[in-house]
Amino acid sequence: MAWKPIHFALAAMMVAFGTFNTLSVKWADKMTSESSDGTLRSFDHPFLQACGMFLGEMLCMVAFWILRWRSKRQPQSTFPPIDDGTAPKKFNPLIFLPPALCDMTATSIQYIGLTLTYASSFQMLRGAVIIFTGILSTIFLRRKLQWFKWLGMVFVIGGLVTVGVNDLMAQSAGNSTSTNVTEHTLWSSPIVTAVYGNDTKTNSDLILGDALIFCSQVFHWYQMQAVCTSVAVGWEGTFGFTTLAVLLIPFNYIYVGPKFGANPRMVLEDAYDGVYQLAHNPLLALAFSGTVISIAFFNFAGISVTKELSATTRMVLDSIRTLTIWMFSIAVGWQSFYPLQLLGFAILLSGMCFYNDILIIPGIKKIASKFGLCIEPVPYNNVEDEDEEEQEDVENREPVFSTRGQE
Numbered sequence: 001m002a003w004k005p006i007h008f009a010l011a012a013m014m015v016a017f018g019t020f021n022t023l024s025v026k027w028a029d030k031m032t033s034e035s036s037d038g039t040l041r042s043f044d045h046p047f048l049q050a051c052g053m054f055l056g057e058m059l060c061m062v063a064f065w066i067l068r069w070r071s072k073r074q075p076q077s078t079f080p081p082i083d084d085g086t087a088p089k090k091f092n093p094l095i096f097l098p099p100a101l102c103d104m105t106a107t108s109i110q111y112i113g114l115t116l117t118y119a120s121s122f123q124m125l126r127g128a129v130i131i132f133t134g135i136l137s138t139i140f141l142r143r144k145l146q147w148f149k150w151l152g153m154v155f156v157i158g159g160l161v162t163v164g165v166n167d168l169m170a171q172s173a174g175n176s177t178s179t180n181v182t183e184h185t186l187w188s189s190p191i192v193t194a195v196y197g198n199d200t201k202t203n204s205d206l207i208l209g210d211a212l213i214f215c216s217q218v219f220h221w222y223q224m225q226a227v228c229t230s231v232a233v234g235w236e237g238t239f240g241f242t243t244l245a246v247l248l249i250p251f252n253y254i255y256v257g258p259k260f261g262a263n264p265r266m267v268l269e270d271a272y273d274g275v276y277q278l279a280h281n282p283l284l285a286l287a288f289s290g291t292v293i294s295i296a297f298f299n300f301a302g303i304s305v306t307k308e309l310s311a312t313t314r315m316v317l318d319s320i321r322t323l324t325i326w327m328f329s330i331a332v333g334w335q336s337f338y339p340l341q342l343l344g345f346a347i348l349l350s351g352m353c354f355y356n357d358i359l360i361i362p363g364i365k366k367i368a369s370k371f372g373l374c375i376e377p378v379p380y381n382n383v384e385d386e387d388e389e390e391q392e393d394v395e396n397r398e399p400v401f402s403t404r405g406q407e
Contacts, residue, residue, distance in 0.1 A: 007282045007308060011317055014301035017294040018321040023328060024290035025049055025111065026119040030334070034283035037264040043260035043284055045274035046111035047251060051244050052288055053107055055239025056295035063300060064231045093235045102241035106219035107213050108244070112260075116209025117167060118335050120326035124163050125210055126347050129217040130156050130355050135217075152355025159348030160214065166340040167206045233299045312358050319349055 028043050035041040114122045135154050138141045251269035255261070263270040278285045305314045322345065329335050353360045 017298040021294040028287040033277035047269040048274040054241035056292040059296035061234025096235040100236040102219040106216040109216035113209040115211035116205040125213040155351030162344030
């Protein structure tokens with residue numbers, strides 16, 4: 001199907017807002033602001049940021065109601081069809097509660113991991129959802145995976161391992177040069193610190209961050225099975241925001257120590273301290289607002305791309321989004337260029353292509369068919385055309401009467 005201008009607009013919207021969403025979360029993690037105790041602290045509030053993400057998903061519900069109101073104002077036919085199978089069916093919104101809880105858990109864990117690792121690694125490690133999708137689908141859904149899907153999962157695992165090893169090597173190399181960078185007067189200015197950030201992560205932090213992002217994809221597997229429309233995303237955001245907002249109350253009293261509680265009282269999440277920091281740093285408030293708005297547009301564009309084009313197109317655009325995040329992180333100095341990470345991304349992308357049966361395997365089959373090594377499969381549309389032609393021949397064929405019974 002040829003792409004229309006609206007398709008290019010949706011693809012650009014998905015890549016742009018998806019990239020900005022991840023970068024805005026990481027930008028907020030790297031900024032500092034005055035805390036409720038009067039000291040300057042980094043913005044380490046992953047659960048509050050997750051609330052902001054679900055607030056953005058709730059905006060998809062607003063878009064759904066606006067589109068529904070607009071459709072009702074359109075002139076309708078005087079004689080509606082007797083059997084309208086396309087009419088929206090009633091459903092219980094509580095069916096979206098389980099995927100919302102899974103997404104809430106996965107997002108919270110991912111944002112904790114993002115505070116400990118690179119934005120590009122965060123985006124690449126999210127590709128682990130393919131592994132859990134394949135394995136859990138065979139266990140719970142009784143699906144039989146074809147050989148190329150297992151091969152794709154092996155490639156994805158290899159890519160994830162390569163990315164993880166690169167993070168450790170990059171951190172070890174960065175520790176030797178961090179002292180010289182922080183001693184420079186330019187990098188100590190507040191404006192540059194706000195834009196470029198200031199990371200002091202150890203190897204153990206990177207390992208823990210990568211592991212948390214990897215494990216969180218277990219919950220994303222179930223969430224991906226159920227949510228595929230704007231109204232579904234809206235209900236998921238409503239349930240996720242409500243549940244997590246209530247959980248912030250007990251989180252305010254759970255002591256976790258200075259390792260995970262980077263707030264004055266060292267609790268699991270100090271929402272008041274997070275709001276206080278947002279109010280005392282305009283750039284931080286801008287990054288947080290960007291997270292809320294960008295996730296709404298990203299979900300709308302992603303769902304539209306899946307409906308108008310295909311899920312495979314969405315996967316390719318997500319890969320472009322990952323590459324864009326990586327290039328931006330290198331450009332602003334959030335991380336350095338390492339060929340090993342590029343190799344890991346290539347292996348990861350190859351695994352996704354194998355798993356979704358695009359580009360690589362179809363290309364091999366096409367080349368092999370040209371050399372006569374295999375027969376190229378006939379497209380489905382051609383088969384339908386042949387069946388229609390045969391049916392027309394049968395209908396137009398003159399009847400043949402047997403005279404055997406008359407003899």
